[in-house]
Amino acid sequence: MERIRVAVIGTGSIAKHRHLPEYASNPNVEIVAVCDIVPERVKEIAEEYDAKAYTDYKELLAKENIDAISVCLPNYLHAPVSIAALSAGCHVLCEKPMATSREEAEAMIQAAKENNRKLMIGHNQRFVSSHQKAKALIDQGEIGKIYSFRTTFGHGGPERWSAEGEDSWFFKKDQAFIGAMGDLGVHKADLIRYVLNDEITEVGAFVETSAKDANVDDNACFILKTEKGVIGTLAASWAYTAAEDNSTVIYGEKAILRLEDDPKYSLVVQYTNGDVVKYELDGIQSNEEGGQSTSHVIDHFIDSISQDTEPLINGEEGMKALDIILGAIKSVESKTIQTLEK
CATH class of the missing domain: 3.30.360.10 (Dihydrodipicolinate Reductase; domain 2)
Structure with a gap:
């Protein structure tokens, strides 16, 4: 099968320690692009993963042919960026909490349905x-x-x-x-x-x-x-x-x-x-030293895309x-x- 083309929006700690290494270790994934408003940080991450660097997620979505997006941003950006990615035809793995209101969460779920895309929330527990x-x-x-x-x-x-x-x-x-x-x-x-x-x-x-x-x-x-x-x-x-x-x-x-x-x-x-x-x-x-074993979140998300199955923590579960x-x-x-x- 063709590898799933992935981008990560937000390259702070959760992306650096969980999302990016776990995507990189999945043989069915190609990390195509990364995005962050801090230019030095995104440039360093892009070089590490041989990906393209962006400082504007809208530009990334417009220019790149992406299958799936991880949204690893501050909480108030979870809904708008997830909806933009879903509307651009991408499957979305969004960090928790999925949104800042029920209205935002419902809009995310609706965007996933309208675009026939997977929406998964990163509840790794x-x-x-x-x-x-x-x-x-x-x-x-x-x-x-x-x-x-x-x-x-x-x-x-x-x-x-x-x-x-x-x-x-x-x-x-x-x-x-x-x-x-x-x-x-x-x-x-x-x-x-x-x-x-x-x-x-x-x-x-x-x-x-x-x-x-x-x-x-x-x-x-x-x-x-x-x-x-x-x-x-x-x-x-x-x-x-x-x-x-x-x-x-x-x-x-x-x-x-x-x-x-x-x-x-x-x-x-x-x-x-x-x-x-x-x-x-x-x-x-764990966030403590030595606590960075695989979370299984990324693998589950990728499997749900490749096998066309519903993620265990879909939008409805995240909203609950x-x-x-x-x-x-x-x-x-x-x-x-x-x-x-x-």
């Missing part, structure tokens, strides 16, 4: 081995009825990871829209829906800016209720200064599942009869995770529990 194994155990009835859960995603902050360091767009409300709950919380919002095979119907939230000099949240805590009546908590933070925490614990009738909660065993199952089963699986993706975050924002503003749209 679904591809983590412990998460997939936990979902399988729950689906098989191994855990019985689910009673509760707690899930968290926190690290020391995006300045350690972002290309701009402390001047990162992550801290600027006009570009980021929201802080830790958009950067990290939306991952766990997607994950808990996926693993439990259940929809979040109600959300209450508190947010604070206590650890960073920023005008977005750096600590967020949600209380969530699902369609099946399961209640649990979600925490997202840029204030876990000593180490990253990416753990999820699910409390069930027959067992407790501990995901990414043990330094050696990525899944520990504690049964009510006293048995403990420890699974030593592939490690979770975004809805939880938007509900949390409304909860903070109104100091009430929010019921989510179906």
